[in-house]
Amino acid sequence: MTSRYVSEPVASAYTSEPRLPVVTSPYANEPPMPARATGTLFVLAAGFGIGALVILAAFGFLIGVGEVGQHPATPAAQSAANAPVAPGPAPKPAPNTAAPAVPSTTTGQAPAPANPQTPKAPTAQQQQNKH
Numbered sequence: 001m002t003s004r005y006v007s008e009p010v011a012s013a014y015t016s017e018p019r020l021p022v023v024t025s026p027y028a029n030e031p032p033m034p035a036r037a038t039g040t041l042f043v044l045a046a047g048f049g050i051g052a053l054v055i056l057a058a059f060g061f062l063i064g065v066g067e068v069g070q071h072p073a074t075p076a077a078q079s080a081a082n083a084p085v086a087p088g089p090a091p092k093p094a095p096n097t098a099a100p101a102v103p104s105t106t107t108g109q110a111p112a113p114a115n116p117q118t119p120k121a122p123t124a125q126q127q128q129n130k131h
Contacts, residue, residue: 109123
């Protein structure tokens, strides 16, 4: 059995270049693409790119305005499940524990002023007599 590889002399540890295989492109001997064809491909690609940006901007505008993505429901199209519901009873207010207790019966008199020189507020009967 013969080997495909030719034995090469072993490189010395003192050599500066290792022996690497030579890699060549399979297209190295082909002529370059003509300039006119290159320009046509560039214009075609640029046209697709600009078209994509225009469409993206149009959809962004329509979504921002609210034309795309939402379907307004007309009253005829609404079902009973989407109809507004009558409000329930009002919740009970929380008790005010910070305020002083109010007596259950009142005498009709205004509370005494904090300053003794302050005149007392007129009662309901005094106000009726004024008119």
